[in-house]
Amino acid sequence: MGEVSRRTLLLAGGALTLAGCAKPPVSITRPTASPTGSVSAQLTEVLTTYAQNTDKLGGQVLDLRSGRAWSFRGDYASQSASMAKVMISALALRTARAAGHELDFDRMTDVSRALVDSDNDSADRLWRYAGGAVDDTSAATANRAADAYQRLANELQMSSTHRDAGRPDWSWTWTTPADQVKLLDKLLHGTPALLDMDRLYLLDVMRKTNPTQIWGVGTMRGADVQVQMKNGWVQFGTGDYAGLWAVNSMGHVLGEGRDYLACFMCRTPTFETGKALLDAIGGDVYRVLGSGTV
Numbered sequence: 001m002g003e004v005s006r007r008t009l010l011l012a013g014g015a016l017t018l019a020g021c022a023k024p025p026v027s028i029t030r031p032t033a034s035p036t037g038s039v040s041a042q043l044t045e046v047l048t049t050y051a052q053n054t055d056k057l058g059g060q061v062l063d064l065r066s067g068r069a070w071s072f073r074g075d076y077a078s079q080s081a082s083m084a085k086v087m088i089s090a091l092a093l094r095t096a097r098a099a100g101h102e103l104d105f106d107r108m109t110d111v112s113r114a115l116v117d118s119d120n121d122s123a124d125r126l127w128r129y130a131g132g133a134v135d136d137t138s139a140a141t142a143n144r145a146a147d148a149y150q151r152l153a154n155e156l157q158m159s160s161t162h163r164d165a166g167r168p169d170w171s172w173t174w175t176t177p178a179d180q181v182k183l184l185d186k187l188l189h190g191t192p193a194l195l196d197m198d199r200l201y202l203l204d205v206m207r208k209t210n211p212t213q214i215w216g217v218g219t220m221r222g223a224d225v226q227v228q229m230k231n232g233w234v235q236f237g238t239g240d241y242a243g244l245w246a247v248n249s250m251g252h253v254l255g256e257g258r259d260y261l262a263c264f265m266c267r268t269p270t271f272e273t274g275k276a277l278l279d280a281i282g283g284d285v286y287r288v289l290g291s292g293t294v
Contacts, residue, residue, distance in 0.1 A: 026276040047072040056267035060177035064259040066293035074178035081232030085114040092126040093198040142168035155193040180250040180263035216249025216278035220286035225255035247274025
């Protein structure tokens with residue numbers, strides 16, 4: 001999260017409302033013709049073309065039909081932004097279990113709002129809950145939450161997902177497309193880090209994403225296609241990347257002959273450019289995977 005904070009503009013994947021500020025369509029470099037060859041070759045061709053828009057782009061796909069994975073800079077590391085809300089919600093569920101009970105109604109409401117509407121205040125409360133005191137906004141509570149988040153990432157074997165060394169803010173946690181696909185795979189197929197009922201609950205909530213939040217991996221969502229997803233975005237306020245936006249999308253796409261996990265992450269000059277880029281990628285990946293398996 002940059003110094004242009006999510007507190008003032010709600011930029012970390014929450015409700016971004018700029019009333020009366022209609023913007024012109026975003027122009028991005030796209031493939032000029034449908035790619036040919038194997039599915040893996042087509043995916044590589046598509047992402048290589050889209051990478052002309054930014055060298056800060058990475059993606060990972062796991063085709064659950066074949067079990068084969070495909071990567072385009074899958075180890076590209078950037079800020080999680082609101083994609084972190086999936087793990088924050090999992091962390092809250094674990095915290096309650098460790099205390100010997102289920103998550104209470106208020107925190108369950110926070111999980112729903114954090115995942116469905118990408119509400120930042122709800123995510124903040126879940127973060128503090130994991131840190132031991134939902135009403136305590138101190139750095140000590142935030143650091144405990146960040147440490148708990150790191151332990152969960154380690155248990156999930158997400159080796160490139162970690163807290164930021166300089167600040168215990170959930171939106172500043174780091175991750176990669178490969179790690180996010182690993183997280184989705186464990187949510188779908190099980191992990192000792194989470195009870196089955198908790199991971200299935202998270203997947204059910206992720207299926208109810210607010211329509212305004214359905215883009216990127218979920219671009220091609222239709223009546224016969226189910227998507228369990230989470231997007232995120234945040235602007236850098238200072239440092240080497242000041243002004244750039246980290247824009248991310250991850251999810252599970254099932255239906256119309258497709259069953260795959262995907263995550264794409266980029267940094268672009270504007271949020272609109274990043275969203276348009278991930279929309280285009282999500283649509284092309286959906287189309288390519290309809291022609292065969294990775």
